Amino acid sequence: MNSTNTSALVNGRPVTINGQGATTLLEFLRNSLGLTGTKEGCSEGECGACTVLIDGRPITSCLYPALAAEGRNIETIEGMNEGSDLSPVQKALVATGGIQCGFCTPGFVMTLTALLRKQPNPSSNEIASALAGNLCRCTGYSQIVEAAMSLSELEEES
Amino acid sequence: MEFRRSGDLDEALTSLAELGDKAQVLAGGTDVMIQLERGEISPETLVHIERVEGMRDIAENGRLTLGALVTHIDLAQSPVLCDRYQSVAHAASLVGGWQTQAVGTIGGNVCNASPAADLLPPLLVHGANVLLVSKDRGEREVPLDDFVVGRRTIAREPDELVTGFSLDNSEGRTADVYKKVGRRGAMEVAIVGLAIRLSVDQAGTINDARIAVCSVAPVPFRAQAAEQALLGTKANGEETSSAAALLLEQAEPIDDVRATARYRKMVLPRIFESAVAECYSRVASDLP
Numbered sequence: 232m233n234s235t236n237t238s239a240l241v242n243g244r245p246v247t248i249n250g251q252g253a254t255t256l257l258e259f260l261r262n263s264l265g266l267t268g269t270k271e272g273c274s275e276g277e278c279g280a281c282t283v284l285i286d287g288r289p290i291t292s293c294l295y296p297a298l299a300a301e302g303r304n305i306e307t308i309e310g311m312n313e314g315s316d317l318s319p320v321q322k323a324l325v326a327t328g329g330i331q332c333g334f335c336t337p338g339f340v341m342t343l344t345a346l347l348r349k350q351p352n353p354s355s356n357e358i359a360s361a362l363a364g365n366l367c368r369c370t371g372y373s374q375i376v377e378a379a380m381s382l383s384e385l386e387e388e389s
Numbered sequence: 390m391e392f393r394r395s396g397d398l399d400e401a402l403t404s405l406a407e408l409g410d411k412a413q414v415l416a417g418g419t420d421v422m423i424q425l426e427r428g429e430i431s432p433e434t435l436v437h438i439e440r441v442e443g444m445r446d447i448a449e450n451g452r453l454t455l456g457a458l459v460t461h462i463d464l465a466q467s468p469v470l471c472d473r474y475q476s477v478a479h480a481a482s483l484v485g486g487w488q489t490q491a492v493g494t495i496g497g498n499v500c501n502a503s504p505a506a507d508l509l510p511p512l513l514v515h516g517a518n519v520l521l522v523s524k525d526r527g528e529r530e531v532p533l534d535d536f537v538v539g540r541r542t543i544a545r546e547p548d549e550l551v552t553g554f555s556l557d558n559s560e561g562r563t564a565d566v567y568k569k570v571g572r573r574g575a576m577e578v579a580i581v582g583l584a585i586r587l588s589v590d591q592a593g594t595i596n597d598a599r600i601a602v603c604s605v606a607p608v609p610f611r612a613q614a615a616e617q618a619l620l621g622t623k624a625n626g627e628e629t630s631s632a633a634a635l636l637l638e639q640a641e642p643i644d645d646v647r648a649t650a651r652y653r654k655m656v657l658p659r660i661f662e663s664a665v666a667e668c669y670s671r672v673a674s675d676l677p
Contacts, residue, residue, distance in 0.1 A: 235392055252390030252435045253425045275423050276489055277576065288491040294422040295492065296415065298392040299437055342487065363575035364486015 237301040241266070242310030250297040256290075257281045259297035260307060268308035268337050272366070279365035282338035283307045289345045291364070308337035311344065320344050323378035331369030338365050343379050352383045390425075391434040395441055398522075401550055404436045406524040409547040412436045416458055417492030419485070420501040439492075444552055453515075453556040457496025462487070464495060464508075473559040476511035476567035476584045483507055483569050486576055496551045499533070502541045502608075503578075509537065509609035510584035511567050513601035516557035523549040530555065540607040563588040563597070564672040568660045572647070579604040580648040581657050585664045587619070593673040595619050600632075600661070605640040605653055612636045615661075624669040632665070633658035 237248050241264060250259055260266045260283070269292060272280035276291040283292045284306040311318045317325070320343045330336050339362065346353055346361040353361070358379040359372075367375060393412075395401035405412055413432035415421050416439050424430045438444075444456040447469050455464070455477075464470060464481035471478055484490060484498065484507050498508045499519070517533040523546060533554070536544050545551060559565070565586040571577025581604050588597035598619035603609035618632040642653035 250392075252392040253422070255422065274426060276419055276485065279486065279488060282488055289488050290492050291419075291488040294419050294489075296392065296418055296422065296435070296437070298394070299415075299418065299439060301394065345487075360575070361487055364488045 235298055237298055239300045239303050239305055241305045242307060248297050248300060252296070252298070254297045255293055256283065256295040256297045256300055256305070257292035260292060260305075266307050266309050270334055270337060272334070272338075276364075277366070278335070279338040279342065280335050282341040282365065284341055284345055287345060287348065289342045289364075306341070306344075308340055311340055318344065319382055320347065320378070323381050324375065327374045327378040327381060329370055329374040329378040335365060335367045335369075339367065339375055343375075347379070347382055353379065354383075355380055358383075390432065392437060393434050394437045398441055398443065398550070398552070399524075401436060401438050401441055402522065402524040402548075404434070405550060406548045408434050408436070412547070414438055414500070414550065416494045416497050417460065417489075419489050419493040420497055420503075438550070444496075452558055454520075454553055455495055455556065456553045457494060457520075457551045459495050459553075461485075461490035461493050461495070461498075465490065473563065474511075474515065474556065474565065476514065476565040476586070477508065477556075480507040480511045480567040480569070480582070480584070483567075483571075483575070483577070495554065499537070499554070500543055500545065500551055502537045502539075502543050504540055504607055504609065505579045505582065505604040506609060507567075507569065507579060507582055507603065509533070510582050510601040510603050511565065512554060512556070513609060513611050514565060514584045514586040514599040515559065516599075518555045519551055520553045520555060521545060521549045522552050534611065537608055559586070561588065562590070562672050564668050566664045566668040566671075568664045570656050570660060578647060581605055581642075581653055581660060582609075583657070583660050583664055585661075585668050587624070587665070587668045587672055589623075589669075589673050589676075591676070593623050593676040595622055595624060595669075600636060602636070602640065602657070605642040605657060607641075610639065612639050614639065619665070623673070624665050629662050629665045630658075633661045636661055 270280040272278035276294045281292045411433040415435045444458040448454045461481040518530045519536045570581045586599040598616040600612040615632040615636040622628040642650040
């Protein structure tokens with residue numbers, strides 16, 4: 232097996248990616264860096280639990296080769312908090328009850344963060360469309376959409 | 390398994406010339422990584438082409454050229470496609486979720502050659518040619534019809550790379566539509582997918598009709614008999630129904646996890662008729 236080294240930024244910190252051809256970014260984040268906030272659900276790009284941001288774009292890290300992340304800026308749930316405080320998306324999910332078992336939550340936080348950076352005042356349709364690739368089996372989604380809508384309104388007021 | 394990064398086209402072609410069918414080309418990875426995980430493919434080397442420059446452009450120069458690394462998001466949001474190539478943009482917007490669309494490429498969707506590939510019907514109705522290049526034999530162009538030869542089988546030689554697609558010009562009174570049937574409105578593999586492109590003359594008579602479908606046969610195909618039936622008509626109900634019957638004759642759907650063959654046969658003429666009506670009204674609504 233050929234192993235290759237390369238480097239990337241994970242949550243602003245330079246890291247060396249060491250892996251074989253088919254090592255996924257998810258495996259690298261969880262097993263090599265110990266960043267277990269990113270969850271493995273379906274392993275096939277269906278559920279979105281493993282969503283991370285690569286150069287600001289949400290991707291399913293279970294389908295992205297770790298070595299393809301060379302030189303990229305990777306953001307995971309561990310990089311979302313602001314100091315000791317939760318991020319606005321995380322706070323909104325807590326406030327609306329958009330979390331039950333919590334397994335899907337890191338993925339939702341990442342996708343919503345990407346959406347709100349791109350479109351600070353999304354409509355509920357835009358939110359639902361952006362979240363098509365994130366599955367939640369507990370909440371029924373409406374509280375999650377509500378969380379994003381609450382931020383959309385807050386941004387409008389400020 | 391070796392992971393070989395290609396910094397530019399020349400590096401990618403050199404790798405493919407050296408490795409041939411021991412290599413698997415990888416761009417966004419959304420299909421390839423699943424097949425690796427399932428053990429469906431076991432290449433010695435992954436030739437990573439996602440960073441190759443010059444293959445992510447959407448350019449109009451007579452024909453429309455789409456680079457192989459154009460992502461589904463790029464297609465869905467392209468101002469160049471949003472009017473006269475909207476079947477391509479719309480089909481791309483229905484492939485997976487944001488996470489898949491952000492990295493999955495048009496080249497990958499075509500080369501994966503799934504019977505349900507959403508981009509194949511719209512590319513077929515726009516007369517797409519596949520642009521290929523190899524280190525030893527240079528460039529060649531293959532009609533998409535001849536390129537996808539079977540379920541997950543394409544006419545790419547092992548040392549060749551697909552660099553893009555060249556689509557027919559779409560000028561004048563021409564419109565296109567893509568319709569997809571799934572169990573829900575997003576994250577679906579098509580139960581039936583259908584693209585149609587119609588052109589009419591000043592009197593509103595159809596002088597060019599192109600119809601292509603996916604998920605109703607091992608390979609997405611153009612429905613020539615149905616196309617002929619629409620020529621010279623104004624797509625009234627009876628004429629469209631006759632064309633639908635001819636389309637249905639060409640379909641060979643199967644039962645699978647998503648739907649039965651019987652359901653596919655029921656739904657195909659219905660989405661065809663609604664697609665014809667929508668497309669024709671767009672192209673002829675302002676005519677007297």
